[in-house]
Amino acid sequence: MDTSYLSQLHTFYKTQLLEDTIPFWFPRSLDEQYGGFLLMRDQDGSLIDDDKAVWIQGRATWLLATLYNTVAPKQEWLDGAASGVQFLLEHCFDRAGKMYFHVARNGQPIRMRRYFFSETFAVIALAAYAKATGDEQIAQKARDLFTRCLEYSTGQTAIAPKFEPTRPAKAIGIPMIMLNTAQQLRETIGDPRCDELIKGWIAEIEKDFVKDDIRCVMEQVAPDGSIIDHIDGRTLNPGHAIEGAWFILHEASYQNSDRYLRLGLKMLDYMWERGWDQQYGGILYFLDVYGKPVQEYWQDMKFWWPQNEALIATLLAYTMTGEDKYKQWHESLRQYTEKYFHDHQHGEWFGYLHRDGSIAQTAKGNLFKGPFHLPRQQWYCMQLLSSFL
Numbered sequence: 001m002d003t004s005y006l007s008q009l010h011t012f013y014k015t016q017l018l019e020d021t022i023p024f025w026f027p028r029s030l031d032e033q034y035g036g037f038l039l040m041r042d043q044d045g046s047l048i049d050d051d052k053a054v055w056i057q058g059r060a061t062w063l064l065a066t067l068y069n070t071v072a073p074k075q076e077w078l079d080g081a082a083s084g085v086q087f088l089l090e091h092c093f094d095r096a097g098k099m100y101f102h103v104a105r106n107g108q109p110i111r112m113r114r115y116f117f118s119e120t121f122a123v124i125a126l127a128a129y130a131k132a133t134g135d136e137q138i139a140q141k142a143r144d145l146f147t148r149c150l151e152y153s154t155g156q157t158a159i160a161p162k163f164e165p166t167r168p169a170k171a172i173g174i175p176m177i178m179l180n181t182a183q184q185l186r187e188t189i190g191d192p193r194c195d196e197l198i199k200g201w202i203a204e205i206e207k208d209f210v211k212d213d214i215r216c217v218m219e220q221v222a223p224d225g226s227i228i229d230h231i232d233g234r235t236l237n238p239g240h241a242i243e244g245a246w247f248i249l250h251e252a253s254y255q256n257s258d259r260y261l262r263l264g265l266k267m268l269d270y271m272w273e274r275g276w277d278q279q280y281g282g283i284l285y286f287l288d289v290y291g292k293p294v295q296e297y298w299q300d301m302k303f304w305w306p307q308n309e310a311l312i313a314t315l316l317a318y319t320m321t322g323e324d325k326y327k328q329w330h331e332s333l334r335q336y337t338e339k340y341f342h343d344h345q346h347g348e349w350f351g352y353l354h355r356d357g358s359i360a361q362t363a364k365g366n367l368f369k370g371p372f373h374l375p376r377q378q379w380y381c382m383q384l385l386s387s388f389l
Contacts, residue, residue: 001322003389009315009334010385017378022067024347024364025371029060030080034106036087037080039370043362044346050105051367054092057084058121059372062184063379065128069188070383081129085138088122097148098159102367114162116152119145120181127188139189146185150197153178169228171220172209175201176244183250202248206263215270216289217241231295236287238275239306242268246313249320261320268313272329275306280356281336283310301360302353304369307337308377315381319388349374 028045029037037060040049061084068077091107092099099118102111123146130139151157153174163169179201186194208225209218219237222228245267252260275283283306286299314330317323340357341349343364351369352360363369 001319002327005327005331006319006385007389010382010389013378013382013385017375017382018071020347021371021375021378025060025375026064026080027076029365029371030083031087031105034087035083035090036107037084037370038105039365040367041363041365043343043350043364045364048363049366051110052087052103052105052107053367053370054088054100054103054118055121056365056367056370056372057088057092058118058125059370060084061088061125062121062128063371063375065125065132066379068132069128071379078132081125081132084125085129088125089141092118092122114159116149116159117177119149119152120177123149123181124184124188127185131188142185142189143191146181146191149178149181167228167230167233168223169220169233170208170223172205172218172241172244175204176240176247179205179244179251180247183247183254187254198251202251202260202263205244205248210263210267210270212266214289215273217244217267217271218289227289231288231292234289234292235294235296236271236274236289237285237306238271238287239283239285239303239309241271242275242283242306242313243309245271246309246316249313249316253316253320264313265317265321268317272310272314275310276329277302277355281332282340282353282357283307283333284355300355302340302355302357304341304349304351305373307333307341308373311337311377312380315384319384 024045029039031038036052036057038047038050039056039060040047040051042048061081064077065081068074068081091103094100098112099122100109100111101113101118103109123142126138126142130142148157152159179198182194182198185191208221211218218227219235219240220233227233245264248260249264252264274287277284282302285301285303286294286296288294310333311330314326314333318326318330340353343350348364350359351363354360
């Protein structure tokens with residue numbers, strides 16, 4: 001194990017997080033008038049829209065509360081998280097208790113989606129804030145909202161289906177997001193349900209989505225786990241599967257489980273082999289499981305977030321195994337992202353590159369990108385290395 005390298009990495013990630021990424025977003029993104037955050041920003045930090053994506057309001061709240069809990073008890077971080085919690089609770093739920101996806105600056109609803117990802121990010125935001133403040137009422141709100149997510153995920157509380165039930169399918173995104181939500185709930189305020197639920201979600205991922213015969217992790221499958229041989233069913237998202245791999249590696253560390261370690265490493269290996277762009281570097285966005293053409297036209301672009309998830313996964317794999325290939329993968333990707341994604345002039349990362357690394361557009365915040373994947377990656381790597389070293 002190259003501890004000198006890991007020590008340098010620790011300094012790098014700490015510096016990038018606290019002196020580059022966080023200062024890009026805060027305090028400029030705090031909405032002093034309506035609460036919450038103004039996160040739709042251009043390369044230089046200027047505002048391009050004042051609408052608010054609810055799931056990113058939750059993510060930003062989680063980030064600030066987590067920094068307060070784990071890095072330093074800075075009042076400005078706690079105050080920012082409090083503003084996010086208040087905005088979420090006052091403006092982001094409809095009368096039936098479903099969360100919106102997209103609201104105006106003042107909280108007026110614009111769009112609801114057929115998912116419950118806004119809810120899962122609100123759970124971790126409320127839980128992190130409850131840990132920071134000791135507020136048991138907020139902690140109970142987090143647990144109650146987690147219960148609602150469980151009901152959505154099992155169909156006990158119905159959400160209108162996105163497709164007609166002609167070709168039934170299930171996506172890896174549901175067990176993945178629930179797994180990670182439960183991990184964070186357990187590790188902030190605690191919930192006795194989490195360990196058993198996590199075990200079930202990992203078992204589902206292993207049984208239905210990991211295909212050893214073709215060395216692949218599927219993005220969606222039929223209800224029985226079989227591959228749906230149609231264009232949507234064949235589409236892979238390597239970065240997403242690698243994110244699932246590090247969730248399972250994290251659980252392997254938490255539970256000291258060799259079985260989970262082997263599963264997480266296998267998922268990482270399979271999807272790195274498929275997703276790493278041998279010509280230009282970086283993780284490709286979409287692939288077909290059988291090498292056929294992909295429906296989405298952005299299939300060969302490089303988005304910021306798959307790179308972040310792969311950086312976490314490869315560093316976890318290296319620190320847990322000492323295998324040199326994971327060090328090499330991590331460093332190759334780190335150098336690639338520093339060269340192409342990192343904006344050395346204004347801080348933070350560009351979100352969208354063409355396959356060759358040229359910038360597709362300059363926005364650093366929109367309805368899908370904000371202060372989450374990049375700072376979470378830097379924070380997680382920093383914390384991992386602090387503990388390891």
